[in-house]
Structure formats: structure tokens, C-alpha cells
Amino acid sequence: MGPVMNCKGKLKKSIHHGTLRRPFLPNNRNSKVPFSAKVWWAITWVIMIVLMCLLWANLHNAVVFGTKTGGDEISIYRDAGFADAISGEKTRRAGMQTDNPLLKKAYNKGFREGLDKNRQERSK
Numbered sequence: 001m002g003p004v005m006n007c008k009g010k011l012k013k014s015i016h017h018g019t020l021r022r023p024f025l026p027n028n029r030n031s032k033v034p035f036s037a038k039v040w041w042a043i044t045w046v047i048m049i050v051l052m053c054l055l056w057a058n059l060h061n062a063v064v065f066g067t068k069t070g071g072d073e074i075s076i077y078r079d080a081g082f083a084d085a086i087s088g089e090k091t092r093r094a095g096m097q098t099d100n101p102l103l104k105k106a107y108n109k110g111f112r113e114g115l116d117k118n119r120q121e122r123s124k
Contacts, residue, residue: 065100077103078110085114 098104 061101065102069100069102074103074106077106081107081110081112082114083110085111085118088118
């Protein structure tokens with residue numbers, strides 16, 4: 001279908017009626033997509049799949065450890081981190097190392113709060 005003219009002889013631009021040709025489509029139906037474009041598409045898909053796997057693993061850990069960990073256990077780790085920081089230890093206690101990222105986060109949060117409290121007391 002060719003271009004459509006309006007009553008004044010000007011080209012009528014209407015996307016809804018399909019009168020404009022799409023410049024991004026190849027004119028020749030036998031033309032192929034360049035090899036470099038195929039390579040970049042493949043690289044993009046690989047990156048997307050890797051990111052989705054990382055997100056899925058993070059979500060899985062959050063759900064699994066979140067359901068297994070109780071509030072009492074979290075407060076124990078937080079208090080232990082706070083006590084270690086107040087006592088003046090520069091490094092975190094080896095006994096508080098665990099595979100549970102939620103407990104690690106609670107311990108580190110308590111440790112940071114203890115360090116902040118020490119700094120406030122020293123500045124007074």
C-alpha cells in the first residue's frame with residue numbers, strides 16, 4: 001500500500017492505518033540479521049539468565065533462612081555483636097560465624113551499634 005494523500009495533496013501521516021512504512025524493517029525478505037547483532041543478542045541473554053539465577057538464589061536463601069530463624073535467635077546474635085563491640089574487640093568473634101545470612105546481618109548490626117555507642121561515649 002502506497003502513501004495516502006489528503007485533499008490538499010500533502011502526505012497523510014497516519015500510523016494507525018498502516019500508511020507509513022516502517023524504516024527498521026528490511027525491504028528485502030531474504031536479508032539476514034548481521035552476525036554481530038546475533039552475538040550481542042546471545043551475550044545479552046546470557047547476562048540476563050545469570051542475573052536471574054543470582055536473584056533466584058538470593059530469594060531462596062531469604063525464604064529458607066527467614067522461615068527457620070526465630071526472633072529470639074536474632075536478638076541473641078544482635079546482643080552478642082553489641083557486647084563484642086562494647087568490650088573493645090576490633091574483630092568479630094569467630095564463634096558467631098554461621099551460614100545463615102540473617103544471623104550474620106543481626107550480629108553485624110549489633111556490632112555497628114556497639115561501635116557507635118563507644119564513639120559517642122569517647123566524644124563526650
